[in-house]
Amino acid sequence: MRVPSPPVGSVPVPLQPSPRSGLFLAVRFGLETPRGPLRYTVRVESPSVAEAKQAPGDSVRYIERTRRLYASQPPYDWVFHDRASEPPPWSPIEGPVARKRLAVVSSGGVHLAEQEPFHFRNDISYREIPIDTEASDLRVAHFGYDTSDAKRDPGCVLPLRALRELSAAGEIGGIVDPALSFMGGIYSARRVREELAPRLRDFILAEQADLVLLVPV
């Protein structure tokens, strides 16, 4: 089921349950009885709506806040997956992480100092970041979040140092080198599906990763 479409990162516009969006279904019916008519309404919510309502009370409602904050911008093309009709694909993880070859992808907009920065409108390119890169050789370009801390330490959104440490300690079997980063504020879900996702998939399959850590921002 395709309703409002989502971004790949932290950015723009709303997901508002409405009868038209098909997020819930109300069924009304009546019975005639000797004591008069009985009227019932059965309201069925999609599991995703139920899940959204179960969000921790302290979690920020980013979809609602971005709708207001970005009111002056073109509407964002959010994607919504109904958990009942479009459950997430599933590849089981067998065995410990200590035996896994881990690939890492961040949508925090991290790039090398000598690489071209991300431009913001529908930039679906990605950058290859060698795992051994020092924080001082990295830059951050992303419009959709406060990047001041990530610019000081890109490990906030792409934890290269922590990956190196866990790998050295044997807690991760191996790391695909380089890590990948792109700028998650992409307004076209179609281009993410049809262009960016296949490119990242091809890279990761060629590297024979068996587990991928994704850090959306």
Place this chain on the structure above:
Amino acid sequence: MGLIARDLEAAGVATICLTSAWDITAAVAPPRSVYVHHPLGHTAGGPGDAAGQRALLRAALRAGVAAGRGEIVRLPFRWEAEPGWEARAYTPEHTATGPDGKPLRD
């Protein structure tokens, strides 16, 4: 990123999404998610906090591999650097720019 997680998983590669935006993640429904209650831009930890980033990554991998299909598992981390950050996040008081790179007017 949830779209990419679903794409990879459909191609046979297991994924773990480390997210700080519960509602966005719940809408996209990736295969496995780990939620950390930090402001956007600090999902993997605070700046210069090597020990914290390491602990968070370790916890995320541990919880992620144990997560069920479609599950979002909350990690026991709190953001102490800026009390009350939740009220200011993504408001005109505390935000970033538009996709044209310019400050938002409203």
